[in-house]
Structure formats: C-alpha cells, structure tokens
Amino acid sequence: MLDLILKGKRMDNRGPLDYRHLTIVPGVIEKANGSAQVYLGKTKVLAGIKVQTGDPFPDTPDDGILTVNAELVPLASPSFEAGPPDENSIELARVVDRGIRESKAIDLRKLCIQPGKKVFVVFVDIYVLDYDGNLIDASAMAALGALINAKMNAYEVKEGEVSYKDELMPLPMKDYPVPISSAKIEGSVVLDPCLEEEQVMSCRLTVTTGKDDRICAMQKGGLGVFTVDEIKQVVSTSIAKSRELRAAIIEKVR
Amino acid sequence: MASQKLVRLINQSGLRVDGRRLDELRPIKLEVGILDKADGSAYIEHGKNKILAAVYGPREAHPKHIALADRAVVRCRYHMAPFSTEERKSPAPSRRELELSKVIREALEPSIMSEYYPRTTIDIFIEVLQADAGTRCAGITATSLALADAGIPMRELVAACAAGKVEGQVVLDLSDIEDKQGEADLPVALMPKSNMVSLLQMDGSLTENEFKQALEMSTEACRRIYEMQRDALRSKFLVAREEIAEKEEVAEVKA
Numbered sequence: 001m002l003d004l005i006l007k008g009k010r011m012d013n014r015g016p017l018d019y020r021h022l023t024i025v026p027g028v029i030e031k032a033n034g035s036a037q038v039y040l041g042k043t044k045v046l047a048g049i050k051v052q053t054g055d056p057f058p059d060t061p062d063d064g065i066l067t068v069n070a071e072l073v074p075l076a077s078p079s080f081e082a083g084p085p086d087e088n089s090i091e092l093a094r095v096v097d098r099g100i101r102e103s104k105a106i107d108l109r110k111l112c113i114q115p116g117k118k119v120f121v122v123f124v125d126i127y128v129l130d131y132d133g134n135l136i137d138a139s140a141m142a143a144l145g146a147l148i149n150a151k152m153n154a155y156e157v158k159e160g161e162v163s164y165k166d167e168l169m170p171l172p173m174k175d176y177p178v179p180i181s182s183a184k185i186e187g188s189v190v191l192d193p194c195l196e197e198e199q200v201m202s203c204r205l206t207v208t209t210g211k212d213d214r215i216c217a218m219q220k221g222g223l224g225v226f227t228v229d230e231i232k233q234v235v236s237t238s239i240a241k242s243r244e245l246r247a248a249i250i251e252k253v254r
Numbered sequence: 255m256a257s258q259k260l261v262r263l264i265n266q267s268g269l270r271v272d273g274r275r276l277d278e279l280r281p282i283k284l285e286v287g288i289l290d291k292a293d294g295s296a297y298i299e300h301g302k303n304k305i306l307a308a309v310y311g312p313r314e315a316h317p318k319h320i321a322l323a324d325r326a327v328v329r330c331r332y333h334m335a336p337f338s339t340e341e342r343k344s345p346a347p348s349r350r351e352l353e354l355s356k357v358i359r360e361a362l363e364p365s366i367m368s369e370y371y372p373r374t375t376i377d378i379f380i381e382v383l384q385a386d387a388g389t390r391c392a393g394i395t396a397t398s399l400a401l402a403d404a405g406i407p408m409r410e411l412v413a414a415c416a417a418g419k420v421e422g423q424v425v426l427d428l429s430d431i432e433d434k435q436g437e438a439d440l441p442v443a444l445m446p447k448s449n450m451v452s453l454l455q456m457d458g459s460l461t462e463n464e465f466k467q468a469l470e471m472s473t474e475a476c477r478r479i480y481e482m483q484r485d486a487l488r489s490k491f492l493v494a495r496e497e498i499a500e501k502e503e504v505a506e507v508k509a
Contacts, residue, residue, distance in 0.1 A: 085349075087352050087353065087355065087356040088356075090349045090352045090353050090356075091353050091356055091357075093349070094349065094350075094353050098457050101457075102457045102458055102459065103459070203360075205454065210459075213461070213462070214459045214460065214461060215456060215459070215460045215461070215462070215465055216457070216458065216459055217456060217457055218440075218454060218455055218456035219357075219454075219455055219456075220357075220360070220451070220452075220453060220454040220455065221357075221360060222360060223360055223363050223364055224364060225364050225445065225448075225450035225451060225452045226450065226451045226454070227449060227450060227451070228449065228451060228469065228470075228473060231451060231454065231469065232466060232469070235462060235465060235466075236462065239462060
C-alpha cells in the first residue's frame, strides 16, 4: 500500500483527494427529533438528536444549549471496549461539537424559551457502528444530516409554562459546517483515510469550514508532524472539498 | 474577581487591554529542575499562567501489558487545580482536560526518542496552578524542559504559542479576556530547528488568509520562546556547575 501511495494511488483506486462513496439516510430513528445514518465507504455512523428543555448556563441566559457526545460502541471494531468515553471518543465528540458551535450552525438564541429560566437543549449523540477510518468526517456529516432532518414541536409560553402545539418546525439552522480530514502518509497527503491508511499514517489534520469558506475548527491528531507548507496546502484543499461535500449532504438530506 | 463585562479589546492606538501590541508576547519566566522527587521538572509563568510540568521516567511499565516491545509508552496528564480559574473548577478530570492530555502528548511525543527505552513508560504531568488562556501551549513549553531535565533523549525541544483574532485583527498570544470575547483561537506547537508543527488546533472563525497570518505569527513566536527555553536550560546547567565548583572548594578545604 505504501508503494501505491508513493505513486499517487490508493488501495481502492481512489485519487488522493477522493472521498469514498457517501450515503446519508435521514430520519431512520422516528422517536428521535432528528437522525441520520452515514455510510462513508464501510464506515457507518448514526447520529440522533433529542431536543429537551433545561436551564440555561448562567453566563449565556438567552441562549439554548448544544451538547455533543460520541460513543465508540464495542460492536463497531475489535479495538473498541465497553466503558466510559476514552480520549478518542472525547476528542471525536469535541471536534464535531466545535465545528457546529463555532460556525454558529444552530441559532441558539432562537432556542431560548424564557431568558435566564428555560431554554431548549439540543443533544447530539453520535453512535459509531462500524469503524473503517475517518470517524470525524463521518460523524460530523451524520450530526449535520440529523440536525437538518430534526423537527421540534412549535410551542407557546403561557404564564411561565411551555405548551406544545402539534405543528412541527425545523431547528433554527444558520450554517452547515463540514470537516475534511487529511492523513499524512510518507510525505503524501490523502483525504478521507480508510482504516488501513489510518493505521500507517503519521498524523491527521481536520479542517472544518462553514458555508462562507470560513474555517471554524481545526484539529491535528496523531504522533507525526506537519510542515507549515503542508498545513497551508491541506487547508486550501479542505476548504474547497468542504464546499463540495456540503452541497452533497444538503441535497441528500432534503 | 467580578465577572468580566464586554470591553473594547483593542484601543485606538492599536494596543490591547494589557498594553501589548498585536504581535507581542506576554512576559515569560522559565525555571528548570524545581521539584525534588520527579525525574525532571520545570515551572513556567506565561502572562498570568502558572504551570508546573513534571516527568517520571523512563520507568518500568505498570500494568505490564501496556508496555511496548520497541519503545517507551508516553503518557500525559493535563490537569487544572480547582482554584486556577475564575469559577472554581471541579478536581475531577473534565472532557476538556482529557482532550488536552491527548493533544499535548501528541505534540511532545514526536520529539522524544522513545525507541531508546523499550518496555518502559515516560509519564508527563502538567498541573495548571493558575490559568489565563494559553495553558496547553505553556504546558508544552514547560514539559519540553522537564523532559530535558529528566535526561530523556530528544530530537529537539518543542515550543508552543497561540495566536488568534480579536476585533477583526489577528493577534499573538491571547489572554483570557481575549480568548473569551475574541473571534478565534489557534494554539500551535513547533519543533523550531526542523520547522515541524506538532500541535495545531483552532476554534472560532478565520478566513484562509487570516489563518495563514495567524500561523506565521504563532510559529515565529514559538521560535522566540525556543530561545528562552535554551537560556533556561543553560542557566540550570550554570547553577549545577557552580554547585559542583563549591563542593570541590569545600572538599579541598576539608582535605
């Protein structure tokens, strides 16, 4: 495989900038407010959204709350063990969270029910079902698909009490962030690494971009190092690729 | 102690709340070898950050099954003292501390020649005694010195510094208020001689050009910090040499 990469080819005949086949199926979990199942090559990730009410944070009394969690469930890989979230699942959740939060994808102000007292809490739960590489991108795409798919009950506030109407409305979305992860293997950089590529890569750089080509999150991972020029190149490529995938995701989920 | 209200972060003269220029570092103080029991240690003050880094190792791997046949296992624990932040922080490791422990380890491990010590662990402990933004960077800078103090062979030192964006301008080395109210934060760690980046994270909003500016600013600052690290190591060895000279004088007198 290393031989192939040095010649600019990959095991599955992909070019260095090609993503694997992507399928997103929205609304697979009817009891959740929103959901989406992503198939990225053989990687499978399911994201579910639950919207509930709760107390706002004291320093942001007018804003709803976003919370992202990820589970690397043991059935997804021989290397995943049952137990509390490990550093990989925490990093995964926090990088996906950063993309959504920093791009202000959800208009949290519109999720305020009563300032200082009651807000909507959007729980984004990422469930990795089959690990064949690039969990960050697959998980964030599942989360994004689920957010676009999500519906919540319209409501009104009467005498401090929330009453829900039958009418459904979407989550107030303002942006659609998409992370692009690149793997450095022997001095070459490839996008959307599959599992075998991740096992030989020296390091990985994820760049999350919003709809205005603004970078909202970045994360280097792995024990290797990047040159400054490699980083600039990866950022450039990622911004362009993010545009391409964003359009594809929105189209598939509508 | 009161909660911070929104203030102008950059004034008309282009100076920041603490009087710094846009590309100016906060004052840094470095001390090497300040703990007795640890194999290596260092203390950093970077602005109002006060951080202790300690290294234990190479030491026998416990539990045995985590040992690697061909190199040392490097472990890292980044932790904040409950009194280090404005609001008391629970001592239990938070998700943020777990993520930072991972990225800090990944920032330092490339510099460690771990293949010299198979079947051992090298344990890094970073305790943030007072936090004012940029703790992961200051922690990396101090830990590199602690590793040197422990005599662990390294390819080179790692220096780290964050850049960011505040009121539309790219600035170097965010302070706490700038991190909270600003538009972007970009921590970077650099191995300056080989010019390789071992830590890169970002949150906020940057255009591609702003990102390039911020990256250049932070890597250049890492090079300046690297010079300070070398000075700190030199003076530690200077002090050690003086102690040896004194002991020899005393021995001569006794004899």
